[in-house]
Amino acid sequence: MEDVTATASPDIPMHPAIAPISYLLGTWKGQGEGGFPTINSFSYVEHLNFSHSGKPFIAYTQKTWKLNSGEPMHAESGFWRPKPDGSIEVVISQSTGLVEVQSF
Structure with missing residues:
Protein backbone atom coordinates (compact mmCIF):
# COMPACT_ATOMS: atom_id res chain seq x y z
CA MET A 1 0.00 0.00 0.00
CA GLU A 2 1.07 3.55 -0.48
CA ASP A 3 0.70 6.41 1.98
CA VAL A 4 -1.49 9.02 0.29
CA THR A 5 -1.81 11.68 2.99
CA ALA A 6 0.22 13.24 5.75
CA THR A 7 -0.23 12.35 9.39
CA ALA A 8 -3.02 13.69 11.59
CA SER A 9 -3.66 17.37 12.16
CA PRO A 10 -0.77 19.18 13.86
CA ASP A 11 -3.40 21.16 15.81
CA ILE A 12 -3.99 18.14 18.07
CA PRO A 13 -1.03 17.18 20.27
CA MET A 14 -0.13 13.51 19.98
CA HIS A 15 -0.44 11.47 23.17
CA PRO A 16 3.03 10.08 24.09
CA ALA A 17 1.62 6.52 24.29
CA ILE A 18 1.04 6.39 20.53
CA ALA A 19 4.47 7.68 19.53
CA PRO A 20 5.88 4.15 18.90
CA ILE A 21 3.16 3.43 16.31
CA SER A 22 2.68 6.97 14.97
CA TYR A 23 4.15 5.86 11.63
CA LEU A 24 0.70 4.36 10.93
CA LEU A 25 -1.01 7.77 11.01
CA GLY A 26 -2.51 8.87 7.73
CA THR A 27 -4.55 7.37 4.92
CA TRP A 28 -3.21 4.39 3.02
CA LYS A 29 -4.59 2.85 -0.14
CA GLY A 30 -3.68 0.07 -2.47
CA GLN A 31 -4.90 -2.70 -4.74
CA GLY A 32 -4.92 -6.39 -4.04
CA GLU A 33 -6.05 -9.83 -5.10
CA GLY A 34 -8.23 -12.05 -2.96
CA GLY A 35 -9.42 -15.60 -3.09
CA PHE A 36 -11.02 -18.31 -1.03
CA PRO A 37 -11.53 -22.00 -1.83
CA THR A 38 -15.29 -21.52 -2.27
CA ILE A 39 -15.32 -18.45 -4.59
CA ASN A 40 -13.55 -17.07 -7.65
CA SER A 41 -10.50 -14.86 -7.16
CA PHE A 42 -11.16 -11.12 -7.17
CA SER A 43 -9.35 -7.78 -7.41
CA TYR A 44 -10.04 -5.00 -4.92
CA VAL A 45 -9.08 -1.50 -3.78
CA GLU A 46 -8.54 -0.92 -0.07
CA HIS A 47 -8.39 2.28 1.98
CA LEU A 48 -7.14 2.37 5.57
CA ASN A 49 -7.20 5.43 7.78
CA PHE A 50 -5.30 5.80 11.06
CA SER A 51 -5.97 8.96 13.07
CA HIS A 52 -5.63 10.29 16.59
CA SER A 53 -7.54 12.70 18.80
CA GLY A 54 -4.87 13.32 21.42
CA LYS A 55 -5.98 10.28 23.44
CA PRO A 56 -3.76 7.19 24.10
CA PHE A 57 -5.05 5.24 21.08
CA ILE A 58 -5.17 5.39 17.29
CA ALA A 59 -8.58 5.17 15.58
CA TYR A 60 -8.71 2.84 12.56
CA THR A 61 -11.13 2.48 9.64
CA GLN A 62 -10.90 0.20 6.63
CA LYS A 63 -13.03 -0.04 3.47
CA THR A 64 -12.67 -2.32 0.46
CA VAL A 91 -9.97 -3.92 18.83
CA ILE A 92 -11.83 -4.22 15.51
CA SER A 93 -15.55 -4.36 14.71
CA GLN A 94 -16.57 -5.63 11.27
CA SER A 95 -19.73 -4.70 9.39
CA THR A 96 -20.78 -8.36 9.58
CA GLY A 97 -21.07 -8.13 13.37
CA LEU A 98 -17.78 -9.88 14.11
CA VAL A 99 -15.62 -8.25 16.80
CA GLU A 100 -11.92 -9.06 17.18
CA VAL A 101 -9.59 -8.30 20.08
CA GLN A 102 -5.94 -9.00 19.39
CA SER A 103 -2.84 -8.34 21.41
CA PHE A 104 0.72 -8.51 20.13
Missing part, protein backbone atom coordinates in the same frame (compact mmCIF):
# COMPACT_ATOMS: atom_id res chain seq x y z
CA TRP A 65 -14.28 -2.04 -2.99
CA LYS A 66 -14.28 -4.28 -6.08
CA LEU A 67 -11.62 -2.93 -8.42
CA ASN A 68 -13.65 -3.11 -11.64
CA SER A 69 -17.13 -2.06 -10.50
CA GLY A 70 -16.48 0.04 -7.38
CA GLU A 71 -19.02 -2.08 -5.48
CA PRO A 72 -18.42 -2.02 -1.70
CA MET A 73 -17.04 -5.29 -0.31
CA HIS A 74 -15.92 -5.01 3.31
CA ALA A 75 -15.61 -2.43 6.07
CA GLU A 76 -14.35 -2.43 9.62
CA SER A 77 -13.27 0.03 12.29
CA GLY A 78 -11.61 0.00 15.65
CA PHE A 79 -8.74 1.17 17.81
CA TRP A 80 -5.04 0.41 18.21
CA ARG A 81 -4.11 0.81 21.89
CA PRO A 82 -0.46 0.71 22.95
CA LYS A 83 -0.05 -0.79 26.44
CA PRO A 84 2.56 0.16 29.08
CA ASP A 85 4.34 -3.21 28.65
CA GLY A 86 5.08 -2.43 24.97
CA SER A 87 2.34 -4.66 23.56
CA ILE A 88 -0.47 -3.32 21.37
CA GLU A 89 -4.14 -4.20 21.75
CA VAL A 90 -6.18 -3.97 18.56
